[in-house]
Amino acid sequence: MSEAVSAAWDAIAAVPRRTLDELFHADEGRAARFSGTLALPGDEGGNIRFDWSKTHLDDALCTRFEALADAAGFAAMRRKLFDAEIVNPTEGRAATHPAMRGSGDPAKVEEAEALLRRMDMLVEAIHDGALGDVRHLIHIGIGGSALGPALAIDALTRDGARVDVHVVSNIDGLALERAFAACDPAKTLIAVASKTFTTIETMTNAATALAWLADNGVADPSGRVVALTASPEKAVEWGVDETRVLPFPETVGGRYSLWSSIGFPVALAIGMDEFRELLAGARAMDAHFETADGRDNLPLRAAFSDLYYARIRDCQTRAVFAYDERLTLLPDYLQQLEMESNGKRVTAGQEPVSGPTAPITWGGVGTDAQHAVFQLLHQGTHLVPVDFIASIAPGDALDPAHHRILLTNCFAQGAALMAGDKGEDPARHFPGDRPSATILCDDIDPATFGALVAFHEHRTFANAVLMGINPFDQFGVELGKRMAKEIDAGGGDFDPGTQALLDAAGLG
Structure with a gap:
């Protein structure tokens, strides 16, 4: 850690702590000053409001976090991200997911647009019946190849989908059996999503899916497969015709890949016009992130808050609650995005980190979660920063009372966490200031x-x-996978406890 970064952290830690109530009383305009709005593109427009006023950020903290951002070289790293320069030093790669939605380096954007047009042609051909009557798609992937598509499809097809998509990631055969039971094999396509086209869970599931097609009378199972990969030559070797191979660049990481051909099942479900709207919304956030400075930059301000609680207030978790059924899978998606990216113990320079990195991300759906975990949030001994996410427009056509109750509960929970309640006795005391x-x-x-x-x-x-780490590698994922392969091959030297489990399961 440089002296400038160390000094910035010391300055942040030295800011006197004030309660949320004190912060609001000292600043009548706090709600407005610690909120920001992103205007969305399109004919219907729309906005997203980001309200961080109920966090403990104040002017002093933001000023010192801005100094940390300067000391950490935030502006230069942001520039490298959008210019497609190396930001993943351990693997010597750029991270070009912004280019997949039209942001950043012009050459990478042009390449991404060509890949998008290739996907567009295949999606439109399928919708037009070029591959027969296609009613179902079984999308097989794992990690980022599954979590992003599953979230997007669940969120955006509540009113119906052009093709019924089932996302399968688990190697547990029950997951595939459930998809098989919901699909007519004669009207089903298989999408195999794997960056390397070697991921054991994905390729095992894919082989089983092809066998299911063959066992159910499909004459050419391989002709029903679409490959989504950064290794197109391996997909062709596996038996996929090159016309149904949708490549994406090696520089697009799995958990950042929704915008690439990994988004094929989303486009097939909602249509290419809507998929391009999704890209445009992401591009609007890119434009804001690329140009806004300091606390006015919405993602950077959120990072100030995240790091304040993780490093200064010793919060080990962060909770996310979507008060909208359409975002049920958002906490699952964010778990991988945040914990796989920033769950590191060394810096990008291979030095030990100076403090906690990613908190444990968890959450659920309101109002269900209120009757499950909010007891701990209000009265437990852990301080847990909470994100609430809601929509003004309902996702249903029922009595407006449903959505009114949903939103009032969402806003009330934030107010209650902050205000607390002295209570009639200790069991009814809520400390507040959360x-x-x-x-x-x-x-x-x-x-x-x-x-x-x-x-x-x-x-x-x-x-x-701001922590000085590399969010684009994930070597911690590999150790357990390597040991599983050793077990499968009949080798490995394991501890007595593991060996006893292997023996009990007949795997020893």
């Missing part, structure tokens, strides 16, 4: 969804830069 942020969307449409996901990508990147 932080929350609220992201309020006009609606959950493709552009809004794209902007939301891009916001969290950039928030994750900003956190990483």
